[in-house]
Amino acid sequence: MTTFTRRKALALLGGSAAAAGLASPALASNRKITVGALRFTSHSGSFIGFERGYFADAGLDVEFKFFQAATPMAVAIASGDVDYAVTAMSGGLVSLADKGAVKVIGGALSEEVGIDGQKFLVSDAAYQAGVTSPAQLAGKSYGITSAGSSFHYMGSKMAQAEGIELKFKPLQKVGAIIGALKSGQIDAWSIVPHLAKPLAGSGKVHIIGNVSDYLPNYQVTTVFTSAKNASGEQQMTRDFLAGYSKGVSDYNSTMIDKAHGDAGVEELVDLIHKYVYADRPREKAAKSIINGTMRLNEGAAMNTASLQDQLSWFQSEGLVDQSISLDTVIDPSYVQTLG
Structure with missing residues (x-):
């Protein structure tokens, strides 16, 4: 398999621009990994997984690296600077997958009928x-x-x-x-x-x-990693998804289903505020965090029908090669697939 340095990954992206099934966490081994994120509420699964010790319980010592857009995150995964990340499927990500550098392994944020979305x-x-x-x-x-x-x-x-x-x-x-x-x-x-x-x-x-x-079942963001991790670090990948999915479950049950009442919402807002609108006073940030609540995919299940639609659109726009299939982009072995 091709080894991707950050420089090689950036060069490739420049050209491209013309939990069901989750294993139980491993015993604690304190393995260090880097997780890419944006300072959005839609990344709360990772933040909760870290703050509530779910990653630690899975034997992972997580460090976050923050980004301001999807494409640089894809570059970081391809070059090995980041191990796992949550971001939208972009043309750059698809092109890196076509070169054997990255794989989508799960779903994150989704548009859902009845829940205020984008x-x-x-x-x-x-x-x-x-x-x-x-x-x-x-x-x-x-x-x-x-x-x-x-x-x-x-x-x-x-x-x-x-x-x-x-x-x-x-x-x-x-x-x-x-x-x-x-x-x-x-x-x-x-x-x-x-x-x-x-x-x-x-x-x-x-x-x-x-x-x-216009996009009622849009798989807005995905969980992805390097192709090397997906194929060669299967236990670590399952451990990451297990910790992440526990964070997602907490988020959905508390922020959407209100299973823990107002007190539960306030507690989770305090946690998320450490990462989202951290530069604002808590009382001002809280409303925006609550207003931003959208469903995250339980068990990191991914909507493959939506991902196929996105891939087809990239191809129709000439942003990625016509020969790329969805199987090139995703590894469906870790989570449930929908659609």
């Missing part, structure tokens, strides 16, 4: 000019981190459904997109509710639609 947003300037629904975005600028990102996919699928064209603007980082949207340098974007709702509350941005109206 939003389409517009700048105040666009809203005041009459853009009050996604159908009215024809010819407007739409922020994405990079070509082949989840933002690109969501915007494109919405535009296809509405029969319109968008002007996609790659801005590399989520923070840069937020700044451009608030200042009116771009017209629109889509993002998870814990970011969308506070932005809308500022008056500089407005919510005009739901991603779930």
Whole structure:
């Protein structure tokens, strides 16, 4: 198998831009691993797994490495800088999988009917000019981190459904997109509710639609690792998924099902606040954390129908090779598959 340095992985990505079934945790061995994450509520499974000792119980000594976009995380997995991560399936990730560098091993965040999900947003300037629904975005600028990102996919699928064209603007980082949207340098974007709702509350941005109206069963993010770990470190991978899945179960039961009442929600908000909106006072961060609650896949089950749709879209856009099959991208042996 090809060995990927960070430089090789970056070079490859530059070209690409033209729990059911989980084993019981191993006895504690204190094996050190690095987990990639974004400071989003959708990564709470990892945060809870760490803070409540579920990874430690599985024999893993976890260190987090934080990112601001999906593609750099895929590079880090391919080069060995990170062992496991949760992120959206991107064109870069698919191309790295095609080269034998990474594998998707589970599902994380999903759109689900009845649960408030990702939003389409517009700048105040666009809203005041009459853009009050996604159908009215024809010819407007739409922020994405990079070509082949989840933002690109969501915007494109919405535009296809509405029969319109968008002007996609790659801005590399989520923070840069937020700044451009608030200042009116771009017209629109889509993002998870814990970011969308506070932005809308500022008056500089407005919510005009739901991603779930266009992608009702969208597998928003996945759990992935290096192909080397997936095939050669099976016990460590099962241990990671076991600890992560316990964190996910706590998150869903507490934040969505309210199985532990208001006290349980407050306790988990305190935990998540260490990682999400940590620079804000707790009382201000709490509302955004709660508003951002979306279902995480129990047992890291993955929706393969949604992942196939994403792969087909990458191919239709010329972002990845037409010969790539979903089996090249995923290793379905660790978790339940849906769809």
